[in-house]
Amino acid sequence: MDGDTAMHLLSETLLTAAKVSAPILLATLVIGVVISILQVVTQIQEMTLTFIPKLITVVAMFLVTGAWMMAVVVAFSKHLFALIAGM
Numbered sequence: 001m002d003g004d005t006a007m008h009l010l011s012e013t014l015l016t017a018a019k020v021s022a023p024i025l026l027a028t029l030v031i032g033v034v035i036s037i038l039q040v041v042t043q044i045q046e047m048t049l050t051f052i053p054k055l056i057t058v059v060a061m062f063l064v065t066g067a068w069m070m071a072v073v074v075a076f077s078k079h080l081f082a083l084i085a086g087m
Helices: 003-042 047-086
Strands: none
Touching: 003 047
């Protein structure tokens, strides 16, 4: 394996990881900002108030986008195994 192939494989791996994690991270970010704004407005500083909605959001996003995430990871794995077989 030469350097160009390794760099291309690394970039594909990082792009796949970003694609798979983006929906959960973005949804958690949005919920965190909304909860933080509500805490500032109401002056309620309860730690569980931020944790529980984020946890529910992560579970909901896994349920909604889990099949798509698995399809992306499986397609990447098949591509990776095809590259290994071609060497």
